[in-house]
Amino acid sequence: MFKILFIGTENTYRSKFAQLYFNAVAEEKGLKAMSFSAGFKFSKKNSTVHKDIVQYLKSEQIDFPESHSESQILNEYILENNDRRICLDMEEHLTYMRKQFPEYVRSTSYWHYPSTLKQENPKYMLKQIQNEIDHLVASLTLVGVATV
Numbered sequence: 001m002f003k004i005l006f007i008g009t010e011n012t013y014r015s016k017f018a019q020l021y022f023n024a025v026a027e028e029k030g031l032k033a034m035s036f037s038a039g040f041k042f043s044k045k046n047s048t049v050h051k052d053i054v055q056y057l058k059s060e061q062i063d064f065p066e067s068h069s070e071s072q073i074l075n076e077y078i079l080e081n082n083d084r085r086i087c088l089d090m091e092e093h094l095t096y097m098r099k100q101f102p103e104y105v106r107s108t109s110y111w112h113y114p115s116t117l118k119q120e121n122p123k124y125m126l127k128q129i130q131n132e133i134d135h136l137v138a139s140l141t142l143v144g145v146a147t148v
Contacts, residue, residue, distance in 0.1 A: 005082035011039030
């Protein structure tokens with residue numbers, strides 16, 4: 001099983017959406033791959049998946065598994081036990097990686113979905129992450145990394 005880790009700030013929005021959407025697509029395509037998500041810090045206000053994500057997934061006819069709603073805090077064990085690591089906001093998350101997990105900086109990919117984009121246009125950002133994941137799934141299928 002090929003494992004991908006999506007990393008966010010608090011693991012309640014971007015990274016959680018990426019995890020849920022990737023897993024739904026991977027299952028639909030029959031890929032031997034699974035994703036997980038974690039955040040650099042814990043949000044006292046909101047430790048579960050944001051309501052916008054649940055609504056967006058429903059609009060895409062994707063079931064929301066309640067078992068994946070809890071936020072995870074990033075740690076070395078989680079980083080080590082995934083084949084690929086992707087931070088969702090290069091500017092913010094690269095700084096966290098350098099401070100907290102410098103040995104993983106170079107082996108992590110960085111996407112460009114800042115939290116300000118969420119505030120400006122959340123549906124647009126989710127659509128962009130969805131497109132990025134569709135490309136990721138296509139590339140995994142093409143190279144045969146995660147095919148059944």
